[in-house]
Amino acid sequence: MPSTPAAAASAAGEASAANRRGRPGYDQQSVLAIAVDVFNKHGYEATSMGILAENLGITKSAIYHHVPSKGDLLRLALENALGGLEAVLDDARASTGPADEQLEFVLRGTIKVLTERLPFVTLLLRLRGNTEIERDALARRREFDHRVAKLVDAARSEGSLRSDIDPRTTTRLLFGTINSIVEWYKPGGPISPDQLADDVISIMFDGLHSRS
Amino acid sequence: MPSTPAAAASAAGEASAANRRGRPGYDQQSVLAIAVDVFNKHGYEATSMGILAENLGITKSAIYHHVPSKGDLLRLALENALGGLEAVLDDARASTGPADEQLEFVLRGTIKVLTERLPFVTLLLRLRGNTEIERDALARRREFDHRVAKLVDAARSEGSLRSDIDPRTTTRLLFGTINSIVEWYKPGGPISPDQLADDVISIMFDGLHSRS
Known part of the structure; x- marks a missing residue:
């Protein structure tokens, strides 16, 4: 489910960067998919990066490797x-x-x-x-x-x-x-x-x- | 906009009680109407009795004269x-x-x-x-x-x-x-x-x- 060409290119870039850093299993698109589910469940404003990290089973700093901020998600x-x-x-x-x-x-x-x-x-x-x-x-x-x-x-x-x-x-x-x-x-x-x-x-x- | 006969009767009872206590301007139905607007704006769970009191311009204890709890509202x-x-x-x-x-x-x-x-x-x-x-x-x-x-x-x-x-x-x-x-x-x-x-x-x- 690619979004815009720009977003897809950025996702591909992030994914290979993530793989280089040895975090297989997540790329920007899969982080995004889980984040959207959490936003829909709890509301965007009520969702902190800490809650997101918990749902992803990774640390907050690992999320920042995929996307600069909650707003970018x-x-x-x-x-x-x-x-x-x-x-x-x-x-x-x-x-x-x-x-x-x-x-x-x-x-x-x-x-x-x-x-x-x-x-x-x-x-x-x-x-x-x-x-x-x-x-x-x-x-x-x-x-x-x-x-x-x-x-x-x-x-x-x-x-x-x-x-x-x-x-x-x-x-x-x-x-x-x-x-x-x-x-x-x-x-x-x-x-x-x-x-x-x-x-x-x-x-x-x-x-x-x-x-x- | 009366709800059930029971609720209306209860509202009437509360209203006269409120008047006896010298708090004209609010009865249970008007407290309820404002509470519902606040619930719809902020979400029921995010709305505390303190927020309700602020929106009503009365104290929390004044709300409790109209209704026993947020759940009752x-x-x-x-x-x-x-x-x-x-x-x-x-x-x-x-x-x-x-x-x-x-x-x-x-x-x-x-x-x-x-x-x-x-x-x-x-x-x-x-x-x-x-x-x-x-x-x-x-x-x-x-x-x-x-x-x-x-x-x-x-x-x-x-x-x-x-x-x-x-x-x-x-x-x-x-x-x-x-x-x-x-x-x-x-x-x-x-x-x-x-x-x-x-x-x-x-x-x-x-x-x-x-x-x-």
């Missing part, structure tokens, strides 16, 4: 989530063709990122914005939401989405439905990410009522 | 949310007529409780289950969810809900959509609770696509 984790989401919007299919098909592509892509990077997106969705890093991430999340809202508007103008519901309410409910998936979805469980995306798209676009 | 707050939700299911309209109409009645009622008792339901939805009081509340919430899931099954069996989507996924997405409302809805804002309920029901049952 948070930054890398959020980059993983946001980079994935932004890549969906940057795909050509998010800006060509009928607007409702663009919207469907983006919602499917969002669900895919959410299920594949579940702990990272969970961390993003629970941010409170208490630090500069968090506020930057929230600004990028708002920009993502804003671009999706524009697709909703466009699909409405094209006449493919119903016009009797306020577009802001529509967008809020779309995100509410999709983001709630992090609360219950179990990766590797009975529902595949593709099946889940199909189900969400079917319900949101066509509704639960059977058609006779 | 939590219990009263959760009773307000759960009592409201359970009353929806206990209404005759939740168990008579076609199952999809029962389901619609329950979802509308749930949205109404959520918007009218927003901070209380928010507290309920953020519980982690670290104490006995929280675990009891989560058990009642699961029972509520279970009864709604049975309505989804019934509506599916009656043929009014589509059968190509797993009923558990359907129920999860219904709750995901509805519960996400606490994250953005502003009571007293441009969207009335009834309008919101109409919009959610329209989207979930009939979908976003325009019908030609």
Whole structure:
């Protein structure tokens, strides 16, 4: 699960540095994965480097070989989530063709990122914005939401989405439905990410009522 | 925003007791409302009686005149949310007529409780289950969810809900959509609770696509 090219390169660099120092078993990405789980469990602010070291079974100074600070772990984790989401919007299919098909592509892509990077997106969705890093991430999340809202508007103008519901309410409910998936979805469980995306798209676009 | 009759009676009793003691301006319900806001902002566990006293502008011992402990504030707050939700299911309209109409009645009622008792339901939805009081509340919430899931099954069996989507996924997405409302809805804002309920029901049952 690489995040940005820069982060992946940095992770590779850190990993080989760690191996040179004789600490096999952890590289920056595996430290990051465990850190994100601990952040999600206890909250970012309540998690000290000491708690992280305990969960990793290594010393605090060993963590500092992988990443300079707790803030950098948070930054890398959020980059993983946001980079994935932004890549969906940057795909050509998010800006060509009928607007409702663009919207469907983006919602499917969002669900895919959410299920594949579940702990990272969970961390993003629970941010409170208490630090500069968090506020930057929230600004990028708002920009993502804003671009999706524009697709909703466009699909409405094209006449493919119903016009009797306020577009802001529509967008809020779309995100509410999709983001709630992090609360219950179990990766590797009975529902595949593709099946889940199909189900969400079917319900949101066509509704639960059977058609006779 | 009264909770159960018992809680309301208790609140009234406390209020007159408080007035006798010459502390006008606070009764148990207003202490509770402020406490719930503080719990939602800082987390229940991170909130000490000292922090509560600071937010209320009264001494800790003055709080104890209204309620015996922090746990009792939590219990009263959760009773307000759960009592409201359970009353929806206990209404005759939740168990008579076609199952999809029962389901619609329950979802509308749930949205109404959520918007009218927003901070209380928010507290309920953020519980982690670290104490006995929280675990009891989560058990009642699961029972509520279970009864709604049975309505989804019934509506599916009656043929009014589509059968190509797993009923558990359907129920999860219904709750995901509805519960996400606490994250953005502003009571007293441009969207009335009834309008919101109409919009959610329209989207979930009939979908976003325009019908030609």
